[in-house]
Amino acid sequence: xxxxxxxxGVLVTDRLVRRQLPSDExxxxxxxxxxxxxxxxxxxxxxxxxAEFLSxxxxxxxxxxxxxxxxxxxxxxxxxxxxxxxGLSEQDLDSASKAAFELYVHDARRTFTLERFxxxxxxxxxxxxxxxxxxxxxxxxxxxxxxxxxxxAALTLIGDPELWKSETFDAITFYASSFDILGFALEEIPDAxxxxxxxxxx
Numbered sequence: 001x002x003x004x005x006x007x008x009g010v011l012v013t014d015r016l017v018r019r020q021l022p023s024d025e026x027x028x029x030x031x032x033x034x035x036x037x038x039x040x041x042x043x044x045x046x047x048x049x050x051a052e053f054l055s056x057x058x059x060x061x062x063x064x065x066x067x068x069x070x071x072x073x074x075x076x077x078x079x080x081x082x083x084x085x086x087g088l089s090e091q092d093l094d095s096a097s098k099a100a101f102e103l104y105v106h107d108a109r110r111t112f113t114l115e116r117f118x119x120x121x122x123x124x125x126x127x128x129x130x131x132x133x134x135x136x137x138x139x140x141x142x143x144x145x146x147x148x149x150x151x152x153a154a155l156t157l158i159g160d161p162e163l164w165k166s167e168t169f170d171a172i173t174f175y176a177s178s179f180d181i182l183g184f185a186l187e188e189i190p191d192a193x194x195x196x197x198x199x200x201x202x
Contacts, residue, residue, distance in 0.1 A: 057074070057147075059145050059147055060074060060077055063077060063081055073187055074147075074151075074183070074184065074187065075151060075154075075184045075187035075188050076187075078147065078148065078151040078184075079093075079151070082134065082148070082151075082152075085132040085133075085134060086128040086129055086131070086132040086134060087128060088125065088128055088129075092122075092124070092125045092128070093152070093155065094155070094156075095120075095121045095122050095125050096121050096125050096129065096152050097152045097153065097154075097155035097156045098120065098121070098156050099117055099120035099121035099125075099152075100143075100149050100152035100153040100156070101152070101153040101155075101156035101157060101172075102120050103116070103117065103120070103149075103153075104149070104153050104171055104172045104181075105168060105171045105172065108171060108174070110142055110143075110146055110149060111140040111141065111142045112140060112141055112142070113140060113141060114126065114137045114141040117135070117141055134148055146178075146180075147180055150178070150180045150181040150184055151181075151184045153172060153181055154181045154182075154184035154185040154188060155188065157172065157181070157185050158185045158188050158189050158194075158198070161194070161197065161198075161201075164197070164198060164201035164202075165201070169182075169201075169202060182202060185198065186198060186199070
């Protein structure tokens with residue numbers, strides 16, 4: 001496109017920055033770290049640890065400002081938001097988790113048809129996620145933020161050590177371009193021995 005339309009400007013977004021630019025005509029830009037407003041810092045961050053946590057991600061700062069979850073753990077923050085916003089039970093979360101994991105491993109996409117997700121997770125779970133705005137459907141369906149998808153998929157990952165193999169890790173990280181799901185999984189593994197085994201598997 002850029003070659004054929006020399007007067008056009010092209011903006012490409014990507015999660016990877018480890019790359020060589022094709023020529024001097026291209027520039028590489030990165031988004032600055034979220035700068036937390038003073039008011040938000042005073043009202044939401046009772047400790048330096050929480051202020052540091054919130055400032056790492058626009059999503060978590062937004063959730064804290066709007067919903068007020070009090071946590072320095074990204075996994076706990078997402079779980080609390082999902083439960084509070086959707087009213088899903090543990091069994092429902094398990095269904096959503098299996099669907100999210102299946103979509104990553106077998107479909108290898110962050111977007112999907114609503115029918116596909118509903119067939120995997122169940123109609124009630126799908127409706128609850130849509131009503132809460134966690135799941136969105138405009139043409140193809142997708143999660144409001146990929147971290148919701150990652151977190152849910154991580155719950156299925158940690159539930160079965162048989163999944164801790166290279167093919168699975170390649171699929172869920174999109175061949176090492178997104179590692180959030182591994183961080184969520186590590187946060188949610190309940191004991192140190194399993195966490196060690198998980199890290200060795202990675």
